[in-house]
Amino acid sequence: MAKLCQINRNKKREKMVAKYAKKRAALKAVIADKNSSAEEVFEANLKLAKLPRNSSKVRIHNRCELTGRSHGFYRKLKLSRIQLRKLSNEAQVPGMKKSSW
Numbered sequence: 001m002a003k004l005c006q007i008n009r010n011k012k013r014e015k016m017v018a019k020y021a022k023k024r025a026a027l028k029a030v031i032a033d034k035n036s037s038a039e040e041v042f043e044a045n046l047k048l049a050k051l052p053r054n055s056s057k058v059r060i061h062n063r064c065e066l067t068g069r070s071h072g073f074y075r076k077l078k079l080s081r082i083q084l085r086k087l088s089n090e091a092q093v094p095g096m097k098k099s100s101w
Helices: 004-032 038-050 081-089
Strands: none
Touching: 004 038
């Protein structure tokens, strides 16, 4: 189990990303637009830099939904490898069973 503070910090970042998503996308559109003047691009860059760092999507870390473990993470299932193995042995994951040969 990961530290609770790490899990809560990640949840806080996810909320902040959702809150500032529209504003961040609008500013990035102004910066990427070829028809924008240099002053508009400069102002958009300044406004983008003033937004909170945790509002960037890159700062979110993938974590297991059950334990909060960050390593060995399967994106499709949102579980760590350890929990995936445990749940598949208990036949809790649809379409997955333990193989043996």
